[in-house]
Structures are given as C-alpha cells and as structure tokens.
Amino acid sequence: MEIIFLGTGGGRINLINQTRATGGFVISGSKNIHVDPGPGALVHMRNLGLVPRKTDILVVTHSHIDHISDAGVLIEGMSNYGLRKGGTLIGADDALEGKTDGQRISEFHLSKVETIVNAKPGESLEFEGGKFTFTKAVHDTFPAFGFVLEMDGKRIGYTGDTEYFEGMDKLFDGCNLLILNVMKPYNDQYHGHLTAEDASRLIGRVQPKLAIITHMGMKMQSYPPEKKAKEIEEETGVKTIAATDGMKVASDQF
Ligand SMILES: [Zn+2]
Numbered sequence: 001m002e003i004i005f006l007g008t009g010g011g012r013i014n015l016i017n018q019t020r021a022t023g024g025f026v027i028s029g030s031k032n033i034h035v036d037p038g039p040g041a042l043v044h045m046r047n048l049g050l051v052p053r054k055t056d057i058l059v060v061t062h063s064h065i066d067h068i069s070d071a072g073v074l075i076e077g078m079s080n081y082g083l084r085k086g087g088t089l090i091g092a093d094d095a096l097e098g099k100t101d102g103q104r105i106s107e108f109h110l111s112k113v114e115t116i117v118n119a120k121p122g123e124s125l126e127f128e129g130g131k132f133t134f135t136k137a138v139h140d141t142f143p144a145f146g147f148v149l150e151m152d153g154k155r156i157g158y159t160g161d162t163e164y165f166e167g168m169d170k171l172f173d174g175c176n177l178l179i180l181n182v183m184k185p186y187n188d189q190y191h192g193h194l195t196a197e198d199a200s201r202l203i204g205r206v207q208p209k210l211a212i213i214t215h216m217g218m219k220m221q222s223y224p225p226e227k228k229a230k231e232i233e234e235e236t237g238v239k240t241i242a243a244t245d246g247m248k249v250a251s252d253q254f
Helices: 010-017 042-047 071-078 093-097 196-206 226-237
Strands: 002-005 025-028 032-035 059-062 086-091 113-120 124-127 129-135 145-151 154-158 177-184 210-214 239-242 249-250
Touching: 042 071, 059 071, 059 113, 071 086, 086 093, 093 113, 177 196, 196 210, 196 226, 210 226, 226 239
Parallel strands: 032 059, 059 086, 086 113, 154 177, 177 210, 210 239
Antiparallel strands: 002 025, 002 249, 025 032, 124 129, 129 145, 145 154
C-alpha cells in the first residue's frame, strides 16, 4: 500500500494561485481510495501515472470546492467513462444532498455511482478488504468528517478539515499513520482549522508511527513546513513529515 499526495495546498488564496497543488490524496492498496478530489485531481493523477478508472472508492469529506470540485470527473472514471454504474462514493451530507450553501455533486454524476454512502461521524462502513470509521470534524457550518481507515493491516487516520476539539485524540487511537490538514502555523481568532500547535498536541497524544501534515495555507507554506514538521517531531517524539506535491509514502514507513 502507498499514499500519493496529489496536492498539499490549503485555503482560498492557495486554491486560486496554486502555489501548492490541490487535488487531495490517493491511498493505493487492496482498494484504490481517492480522498478529497479538489481542483487538479484528475490532471495530477495523469501526471503521476495514476488511472482514474481504477478508483474504487471516492471520499468527499465536505463540500468546500477545494475538496469536491473534481468529484464529477472522477466519478466518470469510476463508472467506466460514465457508461455504467461503478464505484463507491462516500460523502458528507451536504456534498450529496446540498442542503446548505455548499457545493454538491450533480444528480447526473450521483446516478453513475454504484454505492453512495452518506457518512455520519461515529458510523462505520465495511468493504471488501477494509473498514472506514468516520470521525467528527468541526469545520465552518458544513457537515464534515474525517476517518480512520483499516486496510492491508494498517490503521490510517485522516482529520479532514476541522478545528481541534476535546477528545479528538481518542478518535485516532492506535493509528499507524495520521494525516492532518494543517492550515496555519499558529492559533489566531479564526477557527475551523487545525494549526500546527493543535497538530502537535494531537500527534503527541495519538503517538502514531508516522504523522504527515498537508493542506497547508499560505502562512504555513512560508514558515516553511519542513521546519514546522521538525519542531513537531521534537515536541512529540513522532516522526513527522510535511507532505510535498506528488510525494509517495509506502506503508513500510508506518
Ligand atoms: Zn474546508
């Protein structure tokens, strides 16, 4: 199994300027799982030699455009160019139903998916070869989630976009790898995202074998992230990497 980071940028300024790419990440193991297919996901897959038609499970953790924009084209991949129903789509309520003002996946594309799962924090989903447990996320006014994925003998935690909340570490208990969306280096008056201070606290409590920070906003990008990752590693004793666009991490590293 390996994880491939298509894009590692976060936030609205990065989104438009693409100082770092966007497009989420792919977990490639006994199933191919694409998480948060934001702008560029399809193109970056092509450039990295990944095949959209081999996507088995598409996960959209909330309906902000940097997590959902390429969901439609990837569904056309999962469904053999849209010619037959295919794949599994796991989405936040808003991405599927569009009940608030978030983006949503079109009726057309939803009709091409074999299995649609409306992910609710606390619930889980078993699939052939693995299991998702959806975790709570506190992000804007949108329904959002993170997850713990058990597959190929590993336990991978992903925070999704969320601010830190009490008890968060318990959700990621026993994870070998923890992937964190870390927008900013410091806490400020704006909430809804993890900062590096939050990330350090979470990593320190969960103690995974490896932590990877991604989805970094402009301040985090200029810190720079490698320096921040080193600081977190010193604070927590956990090997911590700042992801880079196109980075691949094999499961023997966690
Ligand atoms: Zn968001």
